[in-house]
Every structure is written in structure tokens, then in C-alpha cells.
Amino acid sequence: MKGVIFTEFLDMVDAQFSPECTERIVAKADLPSGGAYTAVGNYDHGEIVSLVTALSEETGVEVADLVHAYGYYLFGRFVAAYPQFFKGVPDALTFLQAVETHIHSEVCKLYPDASPPELRCETPERGVLIVEYRSDRGLADVAHGLICGCVDHFDEDVKIKRDDLVAGTHVRFEIRRRSH
Ligand code: HEM
Structure with missing residues (x-):
């Protein structure tokens, strides 16, 4: 899956939790990519699942709620990044x-x-x-x-x-x- 999906997720964790929380979940998720995503790269979608699972363990928030909140956040990012589609x-x-x-x-x-x-x-x-x-x-x-x-x-x-x-x-x- 495209890196933009991952970079936006980590940005959301930075903003809604903290940059330290992002560092902890990246370390905990033990990602094949190491968590160094570029927007145009392509990564295993399983990494987003590992990241969300780690965030859920870190915060106590249900996985489904975190994923839903991420989708909601992502839409706002799409509005900002792709005005031509609107x-x-x-x-x-x-x-x-x-x-x-x-x-x-x-x-x-x-x-x-x-x-x-x-x-x-x-x-x-x-x-x-x-x-x-x-x-x-x-x-x-x-x-x-x-x-x-x-x-x-x-x-x-x-x-x-x-x-x-x-x-x-x-x-x-x-x-x-x-x-x-
Ligand atoms: C401006 C609006 C949108 C843009 C620019 C956009 C772009 C993208 C991009 C770049 C990906 C990654 C694809 C890949 O790497 O294979 C993606 C995946 C996805 N998109 Fe969109 N999208 C938009 C709106 C939506 C909307 C409104 C929905 C829901 C109805 C949606 C549902 C999804 C889902 C669920 C995925 C994750 C991949 C999967 O489930 O297989 N997208 N989108």
C-alpha cells in the first residue's frame, strides 16, 4: 500500500497523541520497513495493522475505533492535498x-x-x-x-x-x- 497511507497515520499519532508515542509504536510494531516511509514507496499493508495494534496497546483505545478515527482524519488530509478532486x-x-x-x-x-x-x-x-x-x-x-x-x-x-x-x-x- 502506498506510503502516503502510512505517513498520514504516523502524522495523526504525532498530533493526536505525541511524537514519543509514535516512536514507541514504531519500535513495538517491529516493522519490516523499519517505519521509514516515503509517500511514493509501497509497503506491506500488514504494517498498518501492526502499527494500529501497537497504538491500541499503548493507549487502551480499541483497534476498530483507532482505524475509524484514522479514516476520518485521512479524509481531511485528502481535502488539503487534492483540492482538484473537490x-x-x-x-x-x-x-x-x-x-x-x-x-x-x-x-x-x-x-x-x-x-x-x-x-x-x-x-x-x-x-x-x-x-x-x-x-x-x-x-x-x-x-x-x-x-x-x-x-x-x-x-x-x-x-x-x-x-x-x-x-x-x-x-x-x-x-x-x-x-x-
Ligand atoms: C480525495 C479522496 C481520496 C484519495 C486521494 C484517495 C487515495 C487513496 C490512495 C492513494 C490509497 C492507497 C492505495 C494503494 O496504495 O494501493 C487509497 C486507499 C484506500 N482508499 Fe482511497 N482515496 C480517496 C477517497 C476515499 C474514500 C472517500 C474512501 C471510502 C469510501 C476510500 C477508501 C479507501 C480505502 C479503504 C483504502 C485502503 C486500501 C484498501 O482498503 O484496500 N478512499 N486511497
Whole structure:
């Protein structure tokens, strides 16, 4: 998985816990890469799992909560780093629908060694979007956090229903606008 996913994670730990905490979890996680990530490098996705597990042991916060919080944080970083993907996009549902077709596809052009997850979208009715996440990496909690970050970024009032079809690796999210 691309180094940016790891560097952003370590930045979040720096900011939300402390740089000392980051050093401790990198040491504890005993990473094949040694934890020296570059944004364009490619690393085993298992390292993010080792880092999160170490952070959970260090802080006492549940792994799923940390991964979700990371997804939420990551969305804010994407907003800052990739303003071109947000130009003219009116709302969260429109944005989410474009992730697979416009954003992850661009990521693959930029980095041929990337393999983003499958995010199949469906709009069964107005104001409702189904996002079906599939990836062997099992990072549905990251996807969940990203979706929540996206909804808050666009300041929308939605209800998110999550169904784990296969825990963590195949998950269906229903994002439904609340009517006023
Ligand atoms: C501006 C918006 C976005 C950008 C620039 C972006 C970019 C990326 C990049 C670079 C990766 C690493 C791919 C790799 O190394 O193989 C990735 C992975 C991922 N993306 Fe996105 N993404 C964006 C939005 C989203 C959104 C909104 C979701 C959720 C619905 C999402 C879900 C994921 C997940 C869960 C992964 C982890 C890999 C996996 O689960 O297999 N992304 N994305």
C-alpha cells in the first residue's frame, strides 16, 4: 500500500497523541520497513495493522475505533492535498460516487503499483447511496471513517447504515439523507 497511507497515520499519532508515542509504536510494531516511509514507496499493508495494534496497546483505545478515527482524519488530509478532486462537487453523495471512477482510477495512473479497494456505488432512490467496499486488506473501518469525514466535510445530515457481509473485507454502507 502506498506510503502516503502510512505517513498520514504516523502524522495523526504525532498530533493526536505525541511524537514519543509514535516512536514507541514504531519500535513495538517491529516493522519490516523499519517505519521509514516515503509517500511514493509501497509497503506491506500488514504494517498498518501492526502499527494500529501497537497504538491500541499503548493507549487502551480499541483497534476498530483507532482505524475509524484514522479514516476520518485521512479524509481531511485528502481535502488539503487534492483540492482538484473537490472542485465543483456539490455534495457528499456525488463525491463518494466519484471515488472509484475518478479518484482511485487517477491514483492508479499516478502510481501503477497502487491497488485501491473496490467501491461499487448504487443509487436506489434519490438521497440514498449504497457504497459496497471490497478489499482483501480488510480496511472497512478506514472506509467507514473516510465516509464520515466526507459527510462532515460537506456538512450533510445523513444516516449511515453498515452491513458487514464479510467482516472488514466486504461491507455495504447505506448513506441516506435525512429529510427536513
Ligand atoms: C480525495 C479522496 C481520496 C484519495 C486521494 C484517495 C487515495 C487513496 C490512495 C492513494 C490509497 C492507497 C492505495 C494503494 O496504495 O494501493 C487509497 C486507499 C484506500 N482508499 Fe482511497 N482515496 C480517496 C477517497 C476515499 C474514500 C472517500 C474512501 C471510502 C469510501 C476510500 C477508501 C479507501 C480505502 C479503504 C483504502 C485502503 C486500501 C484498501 O482498503 O484496500 N478512499 N486511497
